[in-house]
Amino acid sequence: MEFNQVEARAYIAAKFAAQRDFNIFPPATFEAALDCAINAEQAYMTENGIYDGEPYGDDEAFERIYAALCKTLTNEKMYLMRFAEDYMDYSEAYMESVGMINWE
Numbered sequence: 001m002e003f004n005q006v007e008a009r010a011y012i013a014a015k016f017a018a019q020r021d022f023n024i025f026p027p028a029t030f031e032a033a034l035d036c037a038i039n040a041e042q043a044y045m046t047e048n049g050i051y052d053g054e055p056y057g058d059d060e061a062f063e064r065i066y067a068a069l070c071k072t073l074t075n076e077k078m079y080l081m082r083f084a085e086d087y088m089d090y091s092e093a094y095m096e097s098v099g100m101i102n103w104e
Contacts, residue, residue, distance in 0.1 A: 003045060008094045009038055015090040022083060025076065033073055033080075037087045040068035062088055 013034060016022055022030055044064045050056050066084040070077055095101045 003042065003095065003100065004098070005038055005042060007098070008091065009034065011094040011097070012038070012087065012090040015093065016086065019086065021086070022079070024079070029073065029076065033069060033076070033083055034087075036068050036072045037065050037084065037091075040065045041087075041091060058088065 016030070016034070022033075025033065041061060041064070044061050045051060045056070048054055048057070048060070062084060065087060066081060069080040069084055073080060076083075092101065
């Protein structure tokens with residue numbers, strides 16, 4: 001099963017909305033951060049064979065996502081580590097909800 005970017009984005013955005021911690025971002029900034037994180041995670045999963053059964057490395061994925069956020073959103077750097085951490089939690093919850101995670 002592959003990560004459905006549209007479904008994942010809606011699921012993760014809803015989690016962020018419920019949390020409300022990132023309401024400090026203007027809507028366009030939040031959207032850019034979310035798109036950046038999803039695209040970075042997608043690139044990580046594709047390049048590292050996650051869809052072919054290779055293990056998902058949380059630390060490596062986090063570093064990839066965080067680096068992409070810092071490069072893209074230079075004015076919000078002080079918030080981006082937390083954004084990346086929350087994003088990772090919500091992405092994992094999404095993947096678990098659709099059966100992508102196998103806890104072997």
